[in-house]
Amino acid sequence: MLKDLFVEKHWESFKKVIFYTFCGLVCVFLIMPNFIVVPISFSGARFLEFPPKTYSWQWYQNYFETEEWVSATITSFEVAILVTICATILGSLTAYGLVRGRFPGKNIINSFIISPMVTPVLVTAVAIYKIYSDLGLTGTLIGFTLAHTIMALPFVVIVMTANLRGINVEVEQAARSLGANRITTLRRVIFPLALPGMIAGGLFAFLISFDELIIALFISSPTLSTLPKKLWDGIRTEINPTIAAVSTLLVLLSVLVLLGAGMARKYFEKKTQ
Amino acid sequence: MTEAITQIQSVTMERPFIKQLARLERWEKITVFAFVAPAMVLLLSLFVYPLIIFLLNSVFDPAFTIEHYVKAFTRPVYLRIFRITFEASLLTTIGALIIGYPVAYLFAHVSATTRGILLPLVLFPFWTSILVRMYAWMVLLGNDGVINQLLLKGDIISSPLPMLFNRFSVLVGMIHFMLPYMILTLYSVMAGIPKELTQAAASLGAPPYKQFFRVYLPWSMPGVGAGCLLVFILAVAFFVTPALLGGIRDTMISQVIQSEIEDALNWGFGAALSMLLMIVTTSLYLIYNRVMSIERIHGG
Amino acid sequence: MLERLSSKKFFMIVSLAAIFTLSGVLSAAGEPLTMEQVKERLQKFRGSSLVIVSWGGSYQDAQRKAYYEPFEKEFGIKIVEDSPAAEAKVMAMVKAKNVTWDLVDGGAYKLGDLGNRGFLEELDYNIIDARDVDPFFYSKWYMSTISWCELLGYRTDAFPGDKAPTSAVDFWDVKKFPGRRAMRDNPIFNIPLALLADGVPKDQIYPLTEEKIKRAFKKLDEVKPHVNVWWTQGAQPPQLLTDNEVVMATGWNGRISTVAKEGAPVAVLWDGAQMVSDAWYIPKGTKNKELAMLFIAWATFPEINWPLSQYIDYGPVNNKSLKFLSKELLERMPLTHADKMIKCDFDWWSSNYIDMLDRWREWKLQ
Structure with missing residues (x-):
């Protein structure tokens, strides 16, 4: 009996060890590939070497001195910022309409707005490519912005719908009953409450645009292409660590965005308290 | 219906002005449709319309024909590519579920602070460019890659293991990509499972495995269903991972569509394959919507 | 005799005149702009x-x-x-x-x-x-x-001096020329190359017939297990060769000769290339x-x-x-x-390209 209990107790802790080890390994699996590029980007060798024997900045230098990389990066930032603005505004309005409105076919519209997320991106990309060819929108800033806005919209709508559901209708009704019209209510009451959600949705939109590859593969031109498109070409053609340097910078960007999001959330939590 | 009317009548009789207010409110609720309109216009003009135009190519290239669909179903290679696509997606889904379930469970059962630390770990790959991750896997798994170099240095193997450009590397890349989606979906459902349930089962003397299989697992099934559907929908449309990490036998359907459009200039057949792929993803998405709404009812 | 001569002469005169006028017409219509x-x-x-x-x-x-x-x-x-x-x-x-x-x-x-x-x-x-x-x-x-042409490139340090490959046959010969290989994920050069390796003289490869295509795919079966990378972009082969990822690859002449010019131990093989x-x-x-x-x-x-x-x-x-x-x-x-070199039959490929891509995909998945 006592022995059984002993075994059982150890078995229990043994199971716990296995469970935690497993979860730990999964976390390593999730995280490690994002950081493996960091040491390689500082390698002194032209070829893949791990761990690097010598270290240098040359691949970062190469990145900053290659016009194509720099212009692709600038384009990506331009597009992503425009997309953030467009998608956040459009997505927030849509979410507001969906949460507050009561009209026939609302659920269908909801599913419809989300559909770019679940439509095979390649099919979307080809369709957009065809229409853009007719309209002369390939290789233009506005073309990229519109296409990426469509891709980012579902994410903003999802985030904003959750956010607006959390805002009590009574707050709004109270404002209305005090004589404020809808626009004033939106601006003075809803907007401040929805701001954290809009920031989160905007970050989503920014990163989705910044990382978007498949549409860029079709609508890029040699004079205007985004960073993921350039990275795609690079990964297939050059094994030298410039790619690792660019990847490291992208990882850094993700870290910054996540930190920014966390800080924004803390700030708003404090404010609401 | 008559019941409703009498109800309304009784209300209006009690408070005569409320009828007017109700009408006003209804009108306002329709006007909010104006908020949805801009996004609808954008989607209809630059998403739905182009999609229809493109997909119509599958039956009108150049004149009405069903040859492209006939080809898709009669040339065995295309059915095979669909099979490879579904197989890889299914394995990805299962892999992500097996790996993701315990982690989601952990998420749902730790303190909020611990979760706050763990969440970025899961979210981080979600926020990193897919190209960076695929490049990382190429660097890790290649013949001269990190893992092989370390194993060779440690004299564990004598010649490099073939880990890149085959089914293995495709699955690793795809599971890695899908895990955050799976974990977050599972967690969202598990967080809603009352803790008292398993405690009750335990107090009734059920052994741990029974508590889990009889109580916890059934309650988490909506999450499993939703997570699996989401991962599968995203996986069948994958292009980047098989293109970068796959070998010669891992061609997936998106790659064929791309090559039909850009290389073979065969819009009709490319559109037919796209249509078939769309039918699969759309029907799964409709099921997903149902599962999620069931889950919502279930959860609250 | 005289009669015959004169008829012969007459015939000659007529034909000469015909040639003359014809060429005159031709040059009037066909002389392109200077x-x-x-x-x-x-x-x-x-x-x-x-x-x-x-x-x-x-x-x-x-x-x-x-x-x-x-x-x-x-x-x-x-x-x-x-x-x-x-x-x-x-x-x-x-x-x-x-x-x-x-x-x-x-x-x-x-x-x-x-x-x-x-x-x-x-x-x-x-x-x-x-x-x-x-x-x-x-x-x-x-x-x-x-x-330009699609051809074989190889590492000169893997096969130095007289050990260098000299024909398509050597690409298939993994015993004499061991090492990883790369080929393009496309049939346009692989089919003629395989026929060449199978002993078809380079001027008899085109026109491609059903029998030759089957023969080519069969020959490709032999080399398939030794091909590690199936490239899709022209910039890949020179990179794969310079990085020693492969020792032999099919590639585009300009891309490979550029890295050779820059000092990489890489050379091209003109024999058996396909002119495009x-x-x-x-x-x-x-x-x-x-x-x-x-x-x-x-x-x-x-x-x-x-x-x-x-x-x-x-x-x-x-x-x-x-x-x-x-x-x-x-x-x-x-x-x-x-x-x-083999001269690529552009018209054959352009009218059979879609079908050949289908067959290429079939072969890849076998």
Whole structure:
């Protein structure tokens, strides 16, 4: 009996060890590939070497001195910022309409707005490519912005719908009953409450645009292409660590965005308290 | 219906002005449709319309024909590519579920602070460019890659293991990509499972495995269903991972569509394959919507 | 006797006369424009512009230096550049009857089919002087601008000196030439290469018959397990070779010779290469058809056709261009080695490309 209990107790802790080890390994699996590029980007060798024997900045230098990389990066930032603005505004309005409105076919519209997320991106990309060819929108800033806005919209709508559901209708009704019209209510009451959600949705939109590859593969031109498109070409053609340097910078960007999001959330939590 | 009317009548009789207010409110609720309109216009003009135009190519290239669909179903290679696509997606889904379930469970059962630390770990790959991750896997798994170099240095193997450009590397890349989606979906459902349930089962003397299989697992099934559907929908449309990490036998359907459009200039057949792929993803998405709404009812 | 002689004489006179008049007619109709005439005709376009579309990158840079800048300067016609020259986009434009591209650069093996399907304008060889160009390089739908070839490249340190591979057979011989290999994920060069390796003489590879295609796929089965990378972009083979990722690869001559020039231990094998080309073509319905035609005529003259080779490792198509090239440059030009090569049958590929891609996918998945 006592022995059984002993075994059982150890078995229990043994199971716990296995469970935690497993979860730990999964976390390593999730995280490690994002950081493996960091040491390689500082390698002194032209070829893949791990761990690097010598270290240098040359691949970062190469990145900053290659016009194509720099212009692709600038384009990506331009597009992503425009997309953030467009998608956040459009997505927030849509979410507001969906949460507050009561009209026939609302659920269908909801599913419809989300559909770019679940439509095979390649099919979307080809369709957009065809229409853009007719309209002369390939290789233009506005073309990229519109296409990426469509891709980012579902994410903003999802985030904003959750956010607006959390805002009590009574707050709004109270404002209305005090004589404020809808626009004033939106601006003075809803907007401040929805701001954290809009920031989160905007970050989503920014990163989705910044990382978007498949549409860029079709609508890029040699004079205007985004960073993921350039990275795609690079990964297939050059094994030298410039790619690792660019990847490291992208990882850094993700870290910054996540930190920014966390800080924004803390700030708003404090404010609401 | 008559019941409703009498109800309304009784209300209006009690408070005569409320009828007017109700009408006003209804009108306002329709006007909010104006908020949805801009996004609808954008989607209809630059998403739905182009999609229809493109997909119509599958039956009108150049004149009405069903040859492209006939080809898709009669040339065995295309059915095979669909099979490879579904197989890889299914394995990805299962892999992500097996790996993701315990982690989601952990998420749902730790303190909020611990979760706050763990969440970025899961979210981080979600926020990193897919190209960076695929490049990382190429660097890790290649013949001269990190893992092989370390194993060779440690004299564990004598010649490099073939880990890149085959089914293995495709699955690793795809599971890695899908895990955050799976974990977050599972967690969202598990967080809603009352803790008292398993405690009750335990107090009734059920052994741990029974508590889990009889109580916890059934309650988490909506999450499993939703997570699996989401991962599968995203996986069948994958292009980047098989293109970068796959070998010669891992061609997936998106790659064929791309090559039909850009290389073979065969819009009709490319559109037919796209249509078939769309039918699969759309029907799964409709099921997903149902599962999620069931889950919502279930959860609250 | 006399009678017979005279009839013979009569016949001779008649036939001579016939030949004379015929050639006279021919030269009247078929004598293409001279350089002077082309230049004269271009004068009337002074002040207008021409949209030329190519593939961007260093190739388009070279085209700008070799063609566009001299052309703009001499004739006062503005060249508007665009890229990439995706054929899919040409098709979309022609279908929408909204053609904004006047002149496009594309792989010759795709153009015959595009022309037959009504997407291209016919070229006028009364304007373009193609007499010093191998008929292989032009048709009524296109006129080549550069010659290049797909060939075998290998690492010189893996197979030094007399151990170097000498033919397609050696690509298949994994015992004598051990090491990883790379091939293009496309049938266009792999099929002829396999036939060559299987003993078909290089001038009997085309036309491809069903029997030959089957034979080629069977031969490809042998090498399939030894091919580690199936590349899709021209920049991959030189990279794979310099990084020692593979020891032998099929690739494009200019790409591989560029890294060889830069000092990588890599060499190309002209024997058994397949000659292909990039060609000018005019999308159906452009408003500047005549100007585009004159540009092609101008760019095909040997004096204009050769300088591109100074900027990028692609060869001219006009045989008379070769005399302008330095000895060192000559060695790197495909046209110099034309007698060792297979001449790609562009028309066969353009009409069978879709079917061959289906079969290639079938073979890949086997």
